[in-house]
Structures are given as structure tokens and as C-alpha cells.
Amino acid sequence: MKRDNRNEGNFSSSGSCSSSGKAKMWPCEAEDAGVDELFAVLGYNVKSSDMVEVAQKIEQLEEVMGNVQQDGLSQLASETVHYNPSDLFSWLDSMITGLNPMPEFDSSSDPFLESSTITSIDNSSSVNSHAQMAVDLDFGSDLIAIPGKAVYPRTQTSPQPPAPPPEQHQPQAKKPKTSPCLGNSAGGLHSEPGFARPVESARPVVLVDSQENGIRLVHTLMACAEAVQQENFKLAEVLVKNIGFLAVSQAGAMRKVATYFAEALARRIYRLYPANPQDSAFSDMLQMHFYETCPYLKFAHFTANQAILEAFAGKSRVHVIDFSMKQGMQWPALLQALALRPGGPPSFRLTGIGPPSHDDTDHLQEVGWKLAQLAETINVEFEYRGFVANSLADLDASMFDIREGETVAINSIFELHQLIARPGAIEKVLRVVRELKPEILTVVEQEANHNGNVFLDRFTEALHYYSTLFDSLESCGSGAAAAAAAANSGDAVVSDQDKVMSEIYLGRQICNVVACEGLDRVERHETLAQWRTRFGSAEFEPVHLGSNAYKQASMLLALFAGGDGYRVEENNGCLMLGWHTRPLIATSAWKLS
């Protein structure tokens, strides 16, 4: 291993944002090249010159120990032979190789992981794939262009793209960048808990390089997608396996995103296409969890409601047609706002459209019944009708029984993009909408282009989009720390279950975008600009969402944990909600021109 850049034997390590969170600090070392004194006191012979490697090894060991699931650690206690513990270096080495957390590793991972921290890979696996790997995967040249919007969640704290130069070098041990070490030698090296946290070093030291693995992960994902595009399925297969264990080396959002994308790619490669979800009750439940954990759906509902409220100003009989009925979560707020409007509430009629349910319950009717109860509680005259339809394109204007003097509003949240798969469907639906003569049509859609013709482009777009989305989910603060804090103040907690369900909800979309084709690929998201063109050519005119909607949306977002990260933007009368700089969903309103 190379050892340049070592600064007079002084060094410190800081595992920046490693999953274990802890970083170690080494005592200042004297100029002598002999045995380290502090270690010697504890009975270990460690040459000062070896300190770097020892540091690395300890980081690796911790990483590996952190990744071990069940009782891989018991080996350490009982069976592992510790060769000469006084020789710290080789002892750590033996422990690391003894603790093999991922037995299904391919040695084919070796070329990239050689210089990473996970060196505990068994070198016993097949030679074939290894050879193939060595031949086919020259990542060096391909890896230059990391897509500008970095994908992994830690970029806020990580150094700016370290990717291009290091990748070009032959894989070697990372040179530890040194920084003035902290003279707190009292910290000593007793045992793990004894390590004190170092002050932020000026230049991040890449000893725990989960970041480098993160970069590799992204590149492997892209390379795999490219292989799939070129129909080089053998290569893709190998790459997909690598993604699997590269993903495990990450933590948090990146890991989850990578896992979902890897699964989707695997499905595409092995042609195990996911069946389109038949169980609408389950999908609804997933969406409910998504509704509860993060603000996207709430934003959608509140902004759409505001537009509808304004369109209904002064009208005494109103009829809302909801293409995305689900659990009807949007309507209590609108009913409440209508009840309190000056002049009193109008008489309110709701028509809900939903997919057929596969058990015996009439789900749509149940939702309608509950909304009716709510309306009665707040004294709003309410009427409800539910329509079951496999696709919105099956509907006809005559079904809706629009009455004289009724003001109609049509609402669609994340539904229209599903029509794009069938040719002619969206045009038909927009024609039906025109026939209904609505006062306003509110549309909320994902702000992304996941409908490109080229698979690789779709894949890249989706990777960015869902990474950002998962990132924002991470900030929703569930988990042990938040639970403890909340328990102290006696409040409820967004459970991990909610988060997991939201992730599954998103994971299904990922699977659909990546693995499916043709009519099955329903998640055909398009950008606001594309929708504008569509609506324009269907003779609709945009309605500007006013400042009330903007204010309400901003307030709503401020209420959420992680509210700092969410941004509301106004875009030519439409409102977009995004995470930091990336818009994720867009609300727009339309009327007949």
C-alpha cells in the first residue's frame, strides 16, 4: 500500500458520515519510527509506520462488524484464532478475514473493491466471472461523467466530486489525507467506546470510503442499465449482483434506492416481470402511509383544494369528480373550507372513480359513506356516487349525470400519467373532460420525464428522481432517536412501519418504470412542460394558482420535520414542491379555452 502523503507521522482519521458514525482518533505520534509508546503500554507492538494500516484495518473491522447481521460476532469470541494479539496489524487482519459477513460474495467484485474498506471478501468464488469482469469492466474511462446532480444523500457533507481522478488510478489503498491531529492523547486506545470524536478535520479523510463505494454503486447501476439497453444480459447479470453488495455497504437512502433499482433491473434481466398490482386495497394502504410520512400528497391535496375553492366562489351547487378517489383524504379539508366560507356552504356532490376491488367489499361506497358522515357533522349538504372503472378511458360523459346549474370541478392526482401507456387513451379522457364542461380541472403529477423512448435515459432520470425522493423520506425522522425524543415528550411517533410502507409504495413505482414495458408500464411520468403541451393541444387554458395556495402550501411544509429541505416554487401559475433544488411534484389547474 502506498504511504505517501503521510505527514510526519501525524495523522487523524475521521470516518465522515460512516454508517457506524464513530470515528477514531489516534494519539499524536512522536518522530521516532519505533514502537508506538501508548500501544506498548497496553501490550501491543505496533510500529509507528504501521499505524496507518492499523487505523484502516480498525475502520474496516468496525464496518464489517457493523454489517454482520446475527451472531457472526460470536465466532470472534470463541473460535477465531487470534494470531499473536501483540501484533495488532496481523491480528486485525485475521479478524477481518475470519468475520466474513457476506458469504455470497463473488470474487468478481474484487477489481473494484480492492481499494475499498470491505476487504473481507472470500477469494474462493468462481474464476470465470472474475475473468470476464477483468476484461469487460474498465470503469476507468467510463466513469468520468458523473451526472451533475449527485445522487447519494451525503453530498452535503462529502467533498465535491472526488470521482474522476481517483477512479482513473489503479485500485490501491486510499492514501490517508492527513490533518493536524488532536493532541488529546488522553483518549488512548483502550477499547472501542474509549475513542473520542475528533473535531471536523479540514479535509475529509477517506478512510471509511462508503462514499467511494457510493460512487461505484452509481456507476455500476448506470453500467448495468447500459448493458440492459444494449441487450448484453450476461454482463448485466454480473453487474446486478455487484450492485447488490455494493448497496449493502451504503446506509440510508442510497442503500434503499439502490436495492430497489437493482431488483427492478434483475427483474428486467431475468424477465420476471412484476404482475401489476391487483390488490387495490393494499395499494391504497401503501398510499395512506405515504400520505402520512411526507408532505407530497398533502401538498397536492391542499393546493388542488385551494384552486377548486376559488373556482367555486359564489356557486351554490357544486359537483366534484375525483379520478383518484382512494380513501378520499382530499375532501374533508375542502368540505370544511366550503362550510366556513362566507355565505355558507354550497350543496356538494362528489363522484368518485376507482378501480374494481378484488374482495367483496364495495370500497368506493364505504369511502363515500364516511365522507357523508363527515359532511353531516359539519352541516354540508352532501351527495355521493362511486364509479368502478378499470381505466379512466372507459368513462363517458353521459355517465356523470351533470345537472342543470351545477358547477363541475375535476380532480386528478397521479392518475393521468397512467393513461399514456395506451395510445389514444389520454386524448379520449381529455375529450370526455371537455364534454363535462368543468369550471376547473386540477392535475397533480410527478415532475419527471420517465417516459423517454431510450431505456437508459429513463433509468437515469428515475434514479435521480427517486434518490431525491428517498432522501426526503430519510428526513422524516423516524427511528430510535426520534422515538426516544418523542417518548420523552409524550407524543406520537411516525413509526418505522409508515416509512417502510412509503418506501414500498415508491419501490413499486421504481419497479414499474424500470422493469416493465408496453401496456404494463403505467408509471409514465412526464414533466410539467410536457403536460402543458398536451393540455394546450387539447384546448385547455392554464388557471393561475393564486397566492393563497402558495401561502398555505408554504405553511404546510413548515410544519413538517425536515421542513427546511422542502421548497415550494411557483412556475407560471403552477406550484411545484421539491426537495432542495429538485422539484418533485407539480400542481396545475386548467379550464376550457
Added chain:
Amino acid sequence: MAHELQQNERREEIEKRAKFCINDNMDLLIEILKRLDDRSLGVAACVCRLWCALTRNDSLWEHLCFRHLSPQPGGVRTMVAALGGYRRLYMVCVKPVMTRLRLGKVRWGSGSEVERRVWSRHEVELSLSLFCVDYYESVLLGGGRLGGETSPPSSLMILCKAVNV
């Protein structure tokens, strides 16, 4: 002699004082309670049953929610009552909204913060909407929907967690 007189006077004064019991002067008590903040009301509720009943009176909490605002449009009271009352509105929506949006915190002299609630129409509307959603979720949708969860699911749970934890 003068000494005895003084003692008598003092005894009379003490007796007079003892005759004044706050519980006999309910309107006075209510006036005082009206000026308390939510935490103090909670503490007051623990004093005795009378106080407990008084602090649960919804008009106290209505006052707490909206005392710095111009009179509400008609119908708010009936609606809030139907959806669970002002006390619930305060606990579930108003307080978290105010805390999160850090409405009008003012620092006084010694550094202790006095919260001056500066509500506008928008915060009120938002709180009421969220309250309605909460009612729909917990009363109508809750119970068995998510199969065996201990606490009823609520989209307002996000309001309960501290920001920037």
C-alpha cells in the same frame, strides 16, 4: 394592652382573609383561568375536581386558541364543537402549528420568552383544515384499517415530532 389589641386585630384580619375562598367566586376564578397558558391550565386541572371540570370547559380553550384574533366568522364554533371541541383543536392542531411556525415569540428583558400569538387568517384556516382531516382519519377511517396498530394512525403525527430532530 396595646399589644393585645394588635394581636386581636391581626387575628380578625386573618379570619377575614380565610373567609375568602376562591372556589366561592367562580367568575373570578374563570377570569383568572382565562389568562393562563395551556400548560398552566393542565396543572390547574390537577388541583381539585371543580377546577378540573372548569378547565375542561371548551370556552376557555376557545379563548386560548383565538384570543388575539378578531371575532371568528359564524359557524366556526359549531363546526369545532362537532369535530371534537376547542380543547382537542388546541392540542392537536393549534399548538403544534404555533410552535412549528414559531408565531410571534418575543423576548423580554431577562431573556425569558413570552409567546405572543400572532395569528392570521391563513394559520386559522390551515389549523381548521388539519383538524377536519384529523377527525376524518381518526374517527371515520381509524379502527382496524391498519390491522392491529396500537395508536390510531394520524397524518397529524408529523405535527407531534420536534422539528429538526
